Amino acid sequence: MxxxxxxxxxxxxxxxxxxxxxxxxxxxxxKGLLKVVVMYPYAEGKTFNMEYYETKHMPMVAGFLGANLVKYTIEKGLASGMPNQPLPFMAIGTFYIKSLSEYQAAIGPHRDAIRADFANYTNISPVILVSEVVK
Known part of the structure; x- marks a missing residue:
């Protein structure tokens, strides 16, 4: 025993x-990677098609980024961190990249196609944050 x-x-x-x-x-x-975080705020009457986002939109955008893309993640909002408070974000997509200038050069020519695709999965205007991973 x-x-x-x-x-x-x-x-x-x-x-x-x-x-x-x-x-x-x-x-x-x-550490040292850059993150492009695309956040879709929750609001009454707003919609988000997670299946389309996961299977079509994010892979399309990721394909534009080539070797600069390290990985990407997709998050589905479930609840606020505070009880009885509304959900802050319906979804968040994050691209981990090596170079911001390479990201911008890759996205630039496809910006209109990316924006036009929004209508296929959401009626939300995203909030975008670019940051650096420090730890």
Whole structure:
């Protein structure tokens, strides 16, 4: 019985150490990258088609970015951080990129097509933030 506890403890400790190291490596790998965060604010009467956004819009935009794109993420808003408060954002799309100037050069020629595609999934005007990952 005691040996089973020791083996379980060793396995658990090994798994936790591996998870911690993986999390640290991911954090270090993202440090210095730039993020283009596209946020879709919640408002009464606004709509958002997550399936279209996930399967059509974001892959289209990601395709324009080429090797400058490290990864992208899509988030679906669920609730506010405060009880009984409205949802702040219906969705957030984030592009992790290496160079802002390369991003702008890649997006520029496709800006009209990207904006025209909004009508296929939302009636919300997005808020865009460009930032740098510091940790």
């Amino acid at each position: 005691k040996s089973k506890l020791i083996v379980t403890f060793v396995l658990l400790t090994t798994c936790l150490a591996a998870f911690s190291q993986e999390k640290h490596q991911a954090s270090v790998a993202e």
